[in-house]
Amino acid sequence: MYSGVLIIYALLSWFPGAYDSTFGRLISRISEPYLSLFDRLNLRIGMVGFNVMIAIIVLNLAASGLGRILQLILY
Template sequence: MIVYFFMSWIPNARENKFGQFLSKIYEPFLEPFRKIIPPIGFIDISSIVAIIALVLFQRSLANIFNLIISNLA
């Protein structure tokens, strides 16, 4: 996702096959964030917010699993 984020700064980088491949993977995830957070000038901060949300979700999920495992032991 970070590579896809940086590709937005390079002109025509998302039009090649690799960019299109990443677009098919990440655009469905980024679309709800883009509806909520508009771009500021040429900078799309919705990608940054999406990465932060993904990290927070991952940490929350790990904490839930740790709680379940500690209660089972």
Template sequence: MIETILLLYTWINQAINLYLILLFIYILMSWVPSTRETKFGKILEKIVEPYLAFFRRFIPPLGMIDFSPIVAILVLNLLIRSGVREVFNLILKFVS
């Protein structure tokens, strides 16, 4: 049972890390706008843009600079470091 919980924690953690990598790639692609018009760019936009759109509702761009990706990355890091870990620590305490 504990091994299953640890495996689930690892999968969730790796999925969030993969999403962070996709987010970084998407942000870097914004520096070269023609890359977003590729097939890969369109797929990545469908994956990442809904998450970024949530933060853009609350954090408007300042001039030409969009700070919402920075906040989005910080929230994902906080989720990995605190949220997911604490939830699984509580589950492990109840199981053992």
């Protein structure tokens, strides 16, 4: 579900002023604390930033790793 929020955050960058709307501010408030962890990596090539994509990959890897650990513990 959080990956979806990050995708919406990335899509909002395509629309001027989208972050200034009520919905945009809500999505920003939810996603920016996690995305700020990846700002130090400087994943920008030209005008394109890959922070959101790397953040989603790390989130999915962590979720599946946690799922495997829980599966090993419970079964």
